[in-house]
Amino acid sequence: MLLVPTFVAPSPIAGFGLYAAEPIPAGTVWWKFVEGFDKVLSPAEVEALPPLAKSHITTYAYLWKGCWIHCADHAIFTNHSDHPNSYGIYPNADVFGWSVTKRDIPKGEEITEDYRTFCDDWQSYPFLIPQVNGAIPMNLGAT
Secondary structure, eight states, rough: BOOOEEEEEEEESSSEEEEEEEEEETOOOEEEOOOOTTTEHHHHHTTTTTHHHHHHHHHSSSSEEEEEEOOOOOOOEEEEEOSEEEEEEEEEOOOOOOOSSSSOOOOTOOOOOGGGGOOOGGGGOOOOSSOHHHHHOOOOOOO
């Protein structure tokens, strides 16, 4: 569940991205898995879904520790960066974790994470290539 104000807008990284709607200080927990809001699905549950629902999960959820984790809000638009401005914390190697900003994120900057640190299937992502694709601030009328 998102814990800070955000918005979704086109991303230079991929499709749409999640952006800070106001400045977020370094060390801020900006997302946390909340049972009953966010969802954990087994591979069997995903396979049993109708095709459009299955496509949604395999596109917008992430595979972690053999389960699909689906964020129930706009956190699904968090893009990968080789130089992310946030990171995930998963105590006891659990799927129920949270994300923290590595540094101050100004209003209008895309919030990113390194998918390689929490996605079991990151090698299958075609955009994870050996190029720099860091977070790029966007001027979307933010002051």
